[in-house]
Amino acid sequence: xxxxxxxxxxxxxxxxxxxxxxxxxxxxxxxxxxxxxxxxxxxxxxxxxxxxxxxxxxxxxxxxxxxxxxxxxxxxxxxxxxxxxxxxxxxxxxxxxxxxxxxxxxxxxxxxxxxxxxxxxxxxxxxxxxxxxxxxxxxxxxxxxxxxxxxxxxxxxxxxxxxxxxxxxxxxxxxxxxxxxxxxxxxxxxxxxxxxxxxxxxxxxxxxxxxxxxxxxxxxxxxxxxxxxxxxxxxxxxx
Amino acid sequence: xxxxxxxxxxxxxxxxxxxxxxxxxxxxxxxxxxxxxxxxxxxxxxxxxxxxxxxxxxxxxxxxxxxxxxxxxxxxxxxxxxxxxxxxxxxxxxxxxxxxxxxxxxxxxxxxxxxxxxxxxxxxxxxxxxxxxxxxxxxxxxxxxxxxxxxxxxxxxxxxxxxxxxxxxxxxxxxxxxxxxxxxxxxxxxxxxxxxxxxxxxxxxxxxxxxxxxxxxxxxxxxxxxxxxxxxxxxxxxx
Amino acid sequence: xxxxxxxxxxxxxxxxxxxxxxxxxxxxxxxxxxxxxxxxxxxxxxxxxxxxxxxxxxxxxxxxxxxxxxxxxxxxxxxxxxxxxxxxxxxxxxxxxxxxxxxxxxxxxxxxxxxxxxxxxxxxxxxxxxxxxxxxxxxxxxxxxxxxxxxxxxxxxxxxxxxxxxxxxxxxxxxxxxxxxxxxxxxxxxxxxxxxxxxxxxxxxxxxxxxxxxxxxxxxxxxxxxxxxxxxxxxxxxx
Amino acid sequence: xxxxxxxxxxxxxxxxxxxxxxxxxxxxxxxxxxxxxxxxxxxxxxxxxxxxxxxxxxxxxxxxxxxxxxxxxxxxxxxxxxxxxxxxxxxxxxxxxxxxxxxxxxxxxxxxxxxxxxxxxxxxxxxxxxxxxxxxxxxxxxxxxxxxxxxxxxxxxxxxxxxxxxxxxxxxxxxxxxxxxxxxxxxxxxxxxxxxxxxxxxxxxxxxxxxxxxxxxxxxxxxxxxxxxxxxxxxxxxx
Numbered sequence: 001x002x003x004x005x006x007x008x009x010x011x012x013x014x015x016x017x018x019x020x021x022x023x024x025x026x027x028x029x030x031x032x033x034x035x036x037x038x039x040x041x042x043x044x045x046x047x048x049x050x051x052x053x054x055x056x057x058x059x060x061x062x063x064x065x066x067x068x069x070x071x072x073x074x075x076x077x078x079x080x081x082x083x084x085x086x087x088x089x090x091x092x093x094x095x096x097x098x099x100x101x102x103x104x105x106x107x108x109x110x111x112x113x114x115x116x117x118x119x120x121x122x123x124x125x126x127x128x129x130x131x132x133x134x135x136x137x138x139x140x141x142x143x144x145x146x147x148x149x150x151x152x153x154x155x156x157x158x159x160x161x162x163x164x165x166x167x168x169x170x171x172x173x174x175x176x177x178x179x180x181x182x183x184x185x186x187x188x189x190x191x192x193x194x195x196x197x198x199x200x201x202x203x204x205x206x207x208x209x210x211x212x213x214x215x216x217x218x219x220x221x222x223x224x225x226x227x228x229x230x231x232x233x234x235x236x237x238x239x
Numbered sequence: 240x241x242x243x244x245x246x247x248x249x250x251x252x253x254x255x256x257x258x259x260x261x262x263x264x265x266x267x268x269x270x271x272x273x274x275x276x277x278x279x280x281x282x283x284x285x286x287x288x289x290x291x292x293x294x295x296x297x298x299x300x301x302x303x304x305x306x307x308x309x310x311x312x313x314x315x316x317x318x319x320x321x322x323x324x325x326x327x328x329x330x331x332x333x334x335x336x337x338x339x340x341x342x343x344x345x346x347x348x349x350x351x352x353x354x355x356x357x358x359x360x361x362x363x364x365x366x367x368x369x370x371x372x373x374x375x376x377x378x379x380x381x382x383x384x385x386x387x388x389x390x391x392x393x394x395x396x397x398x399x400x401x402x403x404x405x406x407x408x409x410x411x412x413x414x415x416x417x418x419x420x421x422x423x424x425x426x427x428x429x430x431x432x433x434x435x436x437x438x439x440x441x442x443x444x445x446x447x448x449x450x451x452x453x454x455x456x457x458x459x460x461x462x463x464x465x466x467x468x469x470x471x472x473x474x475x476x477x478x
Numbered sequence: 479x480x481x482x483x484x485x486x487x488x489x490x491x492x493x494x495x496x497x498x499x500x501x502x503x504x505x506x507x508x509x510x511x512x513x514x515x516x517x518x519x520x521x522x523x524x525x526x527x528x529x530x531x532x533x534x535x536x537x538x539x540x541x542x543x544x545x546x547x548x549x550x551x552x553x554x555x556x557x558x559x560x561x562x563x564x565x566x567x568x569x570x571x572x573x574x575x576x577x578x579x580x581x582x583x584x585x586x587x588x589x590x591x592x593x594x595x596x597x598x599x600x601x602x603x604x605x606x607x608x609x610x611x612x613x614x615x616x617x618x619x620x621x622x623x624x625x626x627x628x629x630x631x632x633x634x635x636x637x638x639x640x641x642x643x644x645x646x647x648x649x650x651x652x653x654x655x656x657x658x659x660x661x662x663x664x665x666x667x668x669x670x671x672x673x674x675x676x677x678x679x680x681x682x683x684x685x686x687x688x689x690x691x692x693x694x695x696x697x698x699x700x701x702x703x704x705x706x707x708x709x710x711x712x713x714x715x716x717x
Numbered sequence: 718x719x720x721x722x723x724x725x726x727x728x729x730x731x732x733x734x735x736x737x738x739x740x741x742x743x744x745x746x747x748x749x750x751x752x753x754x755x756x757x758x759x760x761x762x763x764x765x766x767x768x769x770x771x772x773x774x775x776x777x778x779x780x781x782x783x784x785x786x787x788x789x790x791x792x793x794x795x796x797x798x799x800x801x802x803x804x805x806x807x808x809x810x811x812x813x814x815x816x817x818x819x820x821x822x823x824x825x826x827x828x829x830x831x832x833x834x835x836x837x838x839x840x841x842x843x844x845x846x847x848x849x850x851x852x853x854x855x856x857x858x859x860x861x862x863x864x865x866x867x868x869x870x871x872x873x874x875x876x877x878x879x880x881x882x883x884x885x886x887x888x889x890x891x892x893x894x895x896x897x898x899x900x901x902x903x904x905x906x907x908x909x910x911x912x913x914x915x916x917x918x919x920x921x922x923x924x925x926x927x928x929x930x931x932x933x934x935x936x937x938x939x940x941x942x943x944x945x946x947x948x949x950x951x952x953x954x955x956x
Contacts, residue, residue, distance in 0.1 A: 088350060088351060088395075090849075107349060108349040109349055110346060110347040110348055110349045111422050111423050112327060112423060114466040114467075116467065116468075116469040118468065120471065122471075125650055125651075125652075127630075127631045127651070127652050128631075128632070128940070128942070129631055129654075130899070131632065131901075131936075131938055131942055132807075132899045132938065133938075134938075136938060136940070137937060137938045138938070138939070140940075140941045141631075141632060141940070141941050150469070150471075152469055152605075153605045153606075153607055153619075153644065154464040154466070154605075154606070156327075156423055156466070158420065158421065158422060159400050159640075159641075161397075161398050163641065166631065166644060167652070168646060168650060168651065168652045169646075170471070171471030172471055172472030172603055172646055174603075174652050176607075181397065182398060182847070182849045183349050183397060184848075185849055186849070187849050219848075219849050220854060221848055221850075221851075221855070222855070223845070223853070223858070224857045225845070225848055225858045226355065226858055227353040227354060227355060227393070228353075228355065228356070229355075229357065230355040230356065230357050230391060230412070231357070232357060232359065232361075232389075232409070232410030232411055233410055233411030233840075233842070329610075362711075364889055364891075366870045366871075366890075366891050367703070367870075368870055368871065368893075369660070370703055370871065371568075371660045371665050371697050371699065373699075375699060375701070376698060377699070377700070380702050380703045380704055380870075380871060391844075392844045392845075392846055392858075392883065393845070393846065393848065393858060398880075400640075401876075402876075405870065405883060406891070407886075407889055407890065408885075411842055412842075412844075413842075413883045413884070413891050415846075415883075421608070421610045423609075424610055458609075458610050459615060460609055460610065460612075460614060460615045460616070461616070462606070462614070462618075462619070463618045464606070464609055464619045465619055472601075472603070562827075566828060566829060566873075586827040588801075588824060588825040588826055588827045589900050590805060590901060590944075592944040592945075593944060594943065594944060595945070595946060595947065596947050596948070596949060598949065600949075628947070632942040634901055636875065636878075636900060637878050637899060639876050648949070649950055650949055650950030651947070659875065661827050661828050662828050662829060662873055703871040704833065705832060705833060705873070706831075706834070707834060708833040708834065708835050708890070710835060710837065711888055
């Protein structure tokens with residue numbers, strides 16, 4: 001399968017802490033742990049031509065991973081529309097952390113996707129709510145991140161198809177940190193962790209979840225659903 | 240409670256069959272059966288100034304009922320955006336029949352909302368799948384419409400929060416005809432029947448469902464959810 | 479509407495702390511705040527004849543509230559079966575706190591209903607996840623209980639129809655504290671708080687939630703669903 | 718993976734039509750098409766010692782397929798209890814056709830699982846409602862069975878986690894024919910077709926769905942969820 005990791009890649013250019021944690025960018029770090037014998041990975045960033053999201057590249061991707069934060073508004077509307085169409089046509093989508101406010105996620109959800117947040121380097125405990133789900137394969141009952149940005153409820157999303165992780169934060173909040181959504185023929189997973197100033201994508205549990213999610217989101221169906229004007233069942237409406 | 244019934248009101252101006260069935264317009268027929276001691280009803284149509292959807296009118300409405308078909312594209316984007324914001328802020332929304340392709344419904348769903356259709360005046364049997372739901376109060380195990388336009392699966396919507404009705408059509412199709420969705424603080428109900436050349440909104444069961452739905456969609460909560468930068472629980476993150 | 483509050487009523491007989499907090503029993507405290515012009519309340523306890531759950535009493539109840547803990551095994555199987563049948567026939571059911579392990583709840587869920595727990599008098603923050611739900615009417619974005627028993631995930635229940643509250647506990651756990659389920663024609667709400675040695679049912683927010691839940695669970699539908707051998711649509715299968 | 722196909726195997730002994738369609742029994746027919754390089758299949762029937770469901774056999778099975786009809790009551794309660802425990806511990810379960818009334822399915826659902834039925838050899842169209850689901854891989858937008866027993870709504874089950882197929886019947890009914898449920902660590906799929914006097918399990922689409930379902934239901938997670946009395950997060954509740 002083919003995965004495309006998209007990253008805004010702006011913090012990496014201006015914040016030395018981020019550069020030190022992710023010398024190859026957040027996209028580079030994610031690409032590295034996703035790559036294996038069954039998974040080919042490419043990367044793209046905001047400042048590439050067409051944000052690195054040409055028709056050809058999108059058509060070629062089975063699953064797209066999305067990280068953005070500072071520059072959601074700089075992503076061109078017509079490219080967002082193309083990405084959305086590809087998701088509806090069957091490309092999987094993994095939205096990470098501050099991607100909750102990306103145009104593509106808000107457009108697929110239909111809600112504000114707003115939430116609470118606090119940058120205080122709090123401990124986060126991510127509880128595994130669904131022991132039957134392929135995304136939790138190999139993940140224990142919970143895992144901890146020593147320091148993360150807090151995201152808290154209310155998270156203004158539609159009811160998820162599946163609720164997979166719920167986070168506990170030291171400062172008193174909870175959050176639906178892992179949730180799946182189907183849109184058209186596309187499978188979407190939102191996964192909370194990943195503040196740029198913490199080494200979250202080097203965490204083995206976080207990596208395992210994203211690896212699982214990419215495989216889960218790869219819709220290998222070749223559905224033949226037909227829309228529009230339809231003929232009736234033969235011999236039934238023969239009048 | 241206050242209900243606003245919005246209708247495109249174009250078929251009524253050009254098609255004598257429609258005018259005969261609905262001399263006061265589809266909006267007029269719906270307003271008439273919704274009106275009662277507890278429900279104040281107003282109407283608005285596409286050709287009114289600002290489509291009859293000014294800030295004041297929208298703010299005043301607890302629930303909006305929407306019928307459109309020919310002229311979805313003529314509804315101004317900025318007004319759709321206002322309606323969407325009101326739904327997210329708590330106004331209920333009842334989307335009828337060909338409103339599945341309206342800008343407001345597609346924007347709240349995030350999908351194409353496409354489906355199959357056939358105009359052959361087929362019998363429709365609408366099966367009540369949820370005997371616990373307030374929208375089915377007083378409705379039997381199914382009700383029939385002698386002649387309707389067929390809508391068939393696949394209906395490209397997100398997984399509904401609640402599936403309430405499933406239709407059977409003479410020509411061989413099924414359809415998820417009644418479904419609820421939550422978006423922000425707004426409650427949404429999609430209800431399939433209502434082709435303009437059939438007297439569907441004069442049917443007592445259809446009327447009962449819409450009356451029930453309007454009451455269900457009226458979110459009387461006054462939630463105090465807070466978003467954005469948040470303080471921690473006192474004495475917990477005192478470091 | 480008519481509500482029946484059932485309580486095991488054993489802690490009250492043996493533990494002076496509980497007796498002091500609830501001199502009329504937990505059932506008495508709940509009955510007192512539920513009673514109003516629209517709600518008639520009766521109570522029943524384990525040691526009543528037939529546990530106070532005769533056919534007549536059950537048939538008369540629109541909604542049953544259930545609190546049990548020490549003596550789940552003493553509830554007779556044939557009475558559990560009657561209660562279950564009434565729920566499937568349309569009686570609402572509110573299961574409180576340690577009622578998660580009651581025979582009636584496990585039988586309706588089909589799972590172990592197991593969970594984590596700790597008696598350490600921890601602070602609990604109950605977050606309101608669903609600002610559209612009638613059960614959260616008048617409840618803020620969260621409310622706090624200064625001291626409660628902890629219940630933690632994984633809570634081994636089926637996927638709830640609606641997830642309404644998620645709790646945060648001081649010691650590091652989260653819990654799906656308010657969840658709805660439909661079974662047959664019955665509406666079920668599980669609500670976590672209520673350890674017997676804390677004055678939880680004197681808390682105004684807890685009371686409001688239970689009052690809302692009782693109204694929500696009252697299924698006033700009179701569905702006419704028919705099961706078994708069925709005739710086909712006339713003139714269709716005439717061969 | 719290892720699949721166990723369980724069949725009541727009574728019609729096969731007394732009804733010549735069934736014997737002709739399924740000379741090796743319904744279990745034999747299902748076992749034959751399920752067997753491949755990745756799937757080892759065993760069979761068991763009601764009249765085997767312990768119904769062929771010993772501890773050893775159950776422990777060894779990753780997924781159990783269940784067909785029963787005439788003799789649900791003859792399945793011993795203590796064996797049903799063992800099967801249920803294995804499902805909650807992670808064994809997948811595929812319940813076919815009249816298995817809707819089996820003790821194991823009713824016990825996992827918590828409802829009556831009642832429905833409408835008619836033996837009139839009607840055409841059934843099974844519509845694919847979920848083009849993202851692994852169970853529909855390779856299945857078109859619908860498939861037809863020329864003659865089947867009708868099952869109609871209302872189907873008295875809990876809200877499915879996922880609704881995958883909806884059937885249309887010639888005589889005027891619809892039915893939720895494919896639905897998934899999670900219970901404990903077990904994944905359950907109910908699939909409607911399979912009346913004993915029709916050659917349904919020789920149909921290629923039906924076979925494909927069951928093959929897909931068996932793979933989907935195989936929960937390869939090794940969750941480490943812990944229940945019961947729990948310690949708090951270190952250094953948090955140090956008082």
